[in-house]
Amino acid sequence: MILEDDVRASYMLESTIQQDGDFSVVAVSESVADALHQYSIYQPMLIFVDITLPDGHGIDFIHRMRKQGAKCDFIVTTAERETTTIARAVQLGVSDYLVKPIRISRIHQSLSDYKIYRKQLSNDTLDQIKIDTLLRKTPPKEVRRTPKGIDATTLSNLKQLLSDEDLQEFSAEDIGERMNVSRITARRYLEFLESEGVVNLVLNYNTGGRPRRLYRRVS
Template sequence: MTRYSVMILEDDLRASYLLESTITQDSDFQVVALSESVADAMLQYAIYQPNLIFVDITLPDGSGIEFMRRLRKQGVQCDFIMTTAERESTTVEQAVHLGVSDYLVKPIRMSRVNQALNDYKHYKQQLLAHSEVNQHDIDALLGKRAQKSQRETPKGIDATTLESLKNLIKEQDLQEFSADDIGQKMNISRVTARRYLEFLEGEGQVQLVLNYQTRGRPQRLYRTVYKK
């Protein structure tokens, strides 16, 4: 099985930690380099030549867009995923022209990183599986899949349990909580509670926050998101 090497170019230490900790949970990926500047990233790329680079746009010594452009001019064939607070359409257009695989808007959600990784794996595996592709294959690779008329919960997410969790958060007016808190309240394991909270995070109903006021690794907390 192919294992993809990853470099992270990010000067925000919290965002860099979230990316690294999320990526390393997927055994198909290996983080080989961390950079906080364009100059260092150029050196790191020459050493490690990663398959995939997570790139921030605003960096201390330049732009992530310019970093990608410089590598493209060198004929580099690696893939890029943007991680940035930039939302201007012109910036997105530049990134698309440079061939980014995905564009993640800060604050970065762990579930969205996982989705980007899974999409990347699927894309690469589909290309490796076929020497030639037909229109259906190309449409699938480009995400042009038929939309389902009715949304279904993914594997591992029970609709009844999910609804119970939503009701618990609403009825007890929970503002900030951990997977342990939810596990105890619902009499389920921490791992199960975390899986459901990650699903709600992906739906934009809760937000992952990292509590650094602890010894060792930061604590994962979830904060209720109120729609305006």
């Protein structure tokens, strides 16, 4: 379930979550009151919670749900970076804390981490190594520069293209045509560059329909 009063942020979250075949968004709420009602109907396992809401505070909502014994987990989505807010969220046992503007790759990472967490809890017992991993005590693995599905040469050519043509805002289709690759392939490379902080995803709502996914170079 998503609790978010910003329509654009809510749409971005929902569309990104729906890309993961292991998750399905059962409800979207714009207020605490509606979220409480929707929860009673759908009983979601995971709730994405914004902090600043029209009728309350996201952290207070999580605290209330915990006191009521809600059997679900929470991921906070907010622009707030104050340590007091973060500390309260951690004390309430949130699964993750995503700072806006949220990268799509970071949402995918959060969902992936959550799946690992749920899988580990399905076991009757855990050894120390798995407990450390569950509590995020294990140092993160070194990230490969070019993960599976990302060819170093193609990636280098794309970076060169963005530099040579001074492209500022573009779609996967634009890049696919210039590099003679499919739109899906171009999007995969652009999403990798987005995870690296080279480009940002922007949604163009001036389409008369579903927003168009565009990318913009980071200055």
